[in-house]
Amino acid sequence: MSLWNSDFLPTLNVGQWFNNVVSWMNDNLGPLLNVIDDALTTLNDGLTDFLNWVPPLIMVLLLAGLGTWVRGWLFGLFAVIGLLLIQAMPTADLWPEAMESFALVLVAAVIAMILAIPIGILAASNGIASRIIRPVMDLMQTMPAYVYLVPALFFWSVGPTTGLVATIVFAMPPGVRLTELGIRQVDPEMVEAGHAFGAPRRQILRGIQFPLAMPTVMAGINQVIMLSLSMVVIAGLVGSGGLGEPVYQGISNLDLVTASEAGLAVVVLAIYLDRLTSAFGDKSAVARASRPRKKAAATA
Amino acid sequence: MPAIKAEGIYKVFGRNAERGVARLHNGDSRETLRADGLTAAVIDASFQVDDGEIFVVMGLSGSGKSTLIRTVNGLLEPTAGSMQVHGQDITTLSPKALRAVRRDRISMVFQHFALFPHRTVGENAAYGLKVRGLNRSDRMAKADEALRMVGLDKWAGSLPGELSGGMRQRVGLARALAAGTDILLMDEAFSALDPLIRREMRDQLIDLQQQLGKTILFITHDLNEAMQLGDRIAMMRDGRIVQIGTAEEILNDPANDYVASFVQDVDRARVLTAESVMEPPAVLLGADQGPRMAHKLMRENQVSQLFVVSRDRVLRGVVTEDDVAAAVQHGQSDLAGLIRTDIPTVTEGTALADLFGESAESRGALPVLGERDRLVGVIPRVTLLNALSTKGSEQEVTQ
Incomplete structure (x- = not known):
């Protein structure tokens, strides 16, 4: 045996094992996989159809209005300029693709959070669960995102479901992590107060821990949305539609015009969603309560 | 029947805590236990609090007083001993029955107020009643009543963040009063407040106690506060209760040198009476x-x-x-x-x-x-x- 080579190690066919697991699932979980396919396709198509049913200019006004309400007129102005820019650029179907990406992001982010919040709560309330969940989340987030496309392609071949599932898996970890962190950060005296007045665990979670963790959970939602958006573009590779398609078209045809215009549209969507969701965090009751208010000074 | 009766309460933290109790029984000291990773926070504490009494547990930080008060409402389960609340041993209760005791019998006021920042002062005061399942209008009416007792009824719609420290703790007190329990646990309730406010709060507490006849178990590290408030005082040191008596008994007849050195600095003029x-x-x-x-x-x-x-x-x-x-x-x-x-x-x-x-x-x-x-x-x-x-x-x- 020599220290200069590793011939003495047995061969571990890790990839093959994964392959076997995926094949087994494909053979045996068919009905479940079909249900997931149907549900995600219906959701995504429905939302995409709705977003594209609204006339583009009206959509710009709606999104800008939402931005103004949440953040202020300056952000609303940015939204108008950015979204009109998408419509003004000549690449074919850029606006409908943007709306499709928007739908993909929303569906993926909502499902990711629906899964992430209970897992995060479990991790926050149970040390053992936390120790198990943490490395799994690390794995999910650091595994190169493209890898998720492979088993999803096995299950659902090309289409939006493949992109959505890969996106959900990739984007979920910060949602779990920040939910756990937010709940763990809640002042233990508050939780103790709940116990001291005889509140059951669930009521403490719902009425005290979760609302107080809300600003951190919102930061998690923001992260999930941003990761979803980055993944949605990658998902364009497997025919999920959206802005990923013109981007890959641009790459494969070495067409800088299409690629840069599609890329710019992604940037506009990213900035809009990021600023919008980070402002939602500031609007939560706890964040409002922690800000000094002028009214207090007037009545004191 | 006393409101609270503690008999031989031990609270040991660490693995195999019961073994720690046995060793303390056999004369092992707190320090030798600590070497084995066991922390004996409360050792063989027995006391009783009568109905309508203000009973003060006084000790420095690390003396085990905060741990002791938490065994009274079962936030911490004693490692050994019995804790009776109105004759009911709460150490044997199921979690559900224990919650009922906390809901209906004992409420608590916290050192750092522990008000919920996202709820209004009124909603905070009504918390205990919400847990009891009262409907909103009933519980808000009772909360208003409690807030009036502490002079804060005009602030019911404000958020706790808009109030000063003294006012916040009055909300904490109102929350405990609104719950309508006959026993109040107060854990260093005034320690985080300015001295002048602290005195005001003490006077208010004494007034309220005389009006309402609540049984109050008050924890403090401030001997003057203990002497002013307490009908009787338990002095704690290193997890043990070293003396229980009225302020005058402790001042005039300290049980040991530790208590004596403590009471040396007390403002006797405020504690001693003409009698x-x-x-x-x-x-x-x-x-x-x-x-x-x-x-x-x-x-x-x-x-x-x-x-x-x-x-x-x-x-x-x-x-x-x-x-x-x-x-x-x-x-x-x-x-x-x-x-x-x-x-x-x-x-x-x-x-x-x-x-x-x-x-x-x-x-x-x-x-x-x-x-x-x-x-x-x-x-x-x-x-x-x-x-x-x-x-x-x-x-x-x-x-």
Whole structure:
């Protein structure tokens, strides 16, 4: 045996094992996989159809209005300029693709959070669960995102479901992590107060821990949305539609015009969603309560 | 039946905590346990709190007082011992039954208030009632009532963040009062407040307790606070209760050197009352006796004035040397016109600090009146000054 080579190690066919697991699932979980396919396709198509049913200019006004309400007129102005820019650029179907990406992001982010919040709560309330969940989340987030496309392609071949599932898996970890962190950060005296007045665990979670963790959970939602958006573009590779398609078209045809215009549209969507969701965090009751208010000074 | 009765409460933290209790029983010290990773926070604590009493547990940080108070409502389960609340041993209860005890019997006020920042003052005050399942309008009405008791009813719609520290803790108090439980646990409730506010809060707590007759278990590290609030005080050190008694018992008869060194710095003037320093009157004059008798008693006892009492010892007033001498010269046979009634008097419960003003106004000793104005004792000025010097400082002088 020599220290200069590793011939003495047995061969571990890790990839093959994964392959076997995926094949087994494909053979045996068919009905479940079909249900997931149907549900995600219906959701995504429905939302995409709705977003594209609204006339583009009206959509710009709606999104800008939402931005103004949440953040202020300056952000609303940015939204108008950015979204009109998408419509003004000549690449074919850029606006409908943007709306499709928007739908993909929303569906993926909502499902990711629906899964992430209970897992995060479990991790926050149970040390053992936390120790198990943490490395799994690390794995999910650091595994190169493209890898998720492979088993999803096995299950659902090309289409939006493949992109959505890969996106959900990739984007979920910060949602779990920040939910756990937010709940763990809640002042233990508050939780103790709940116990001291005889509140059951669930009521403490719902009425005290979760609302107080809300600003951190919102930061998690923001992260999930941003990761979803980055993944949605990658998902364009497997025919999920959206802005990923013109981007890959641009790459494969070495067409800088299409690629840069599609890329710019992604940037506009990213900035809009990021600023919008980070402002939602500031609007939560706890964040409002922690800000000094002028009214207090007037009545004191 | 006492409101709270603790018997042999132990709380040991760490793996195999029961073994730690057995070792403490066998005489092992806290330190040897710590070497094995066991922390004995409370050791063999027994006490009882009567209905309507303010019972103070006083100790420095690390003495185990906060752990002890948490065993009373089961936030911490004692490792050994029994904790009875109105005769019910809560250490044997199911989690659900324990929650019911906390909901209906015991509420708590926290050192750092523990108000929910995202709820209004009114909603905070109503929290205990919400847990009980009262509908919103009922619980808000009761919360308003509790807020009125602490003088904050105008703030019901504000958020806790808009209130000062003292006001926030009054909300904490209102939350505990609104819950309508007969026992209040107060964990260092005033320690985070400014000294002036703290005093105000103490006075308010005493007022409320007298109005409502709550049983209060109060934790503090401030001996002055303990002495002012506590009907009785338990002194804790290193997890053990070293003495239980009234403020005066602890001041005048400390159980060991530790307690003695503690009480040395206490503001005795605020804690001691007239009753604890008064002396039996050396001589009294009966209301039906005459000036000659008065003159004789004054000469024999070397005093310049005499208290005049009726047969059932009700204080009638005082006669002075000059008046008595004049009356004797004029051959007057009774005390008519001689008794001065405009003299300062104090009662048994008057704090020493309040005696000085009265003492300054009076020429001789201060009369102390008990029930139905009966004279129960007197406080000569010298006694008053002596009472303020502690045993500790006397030792310093003799050294």
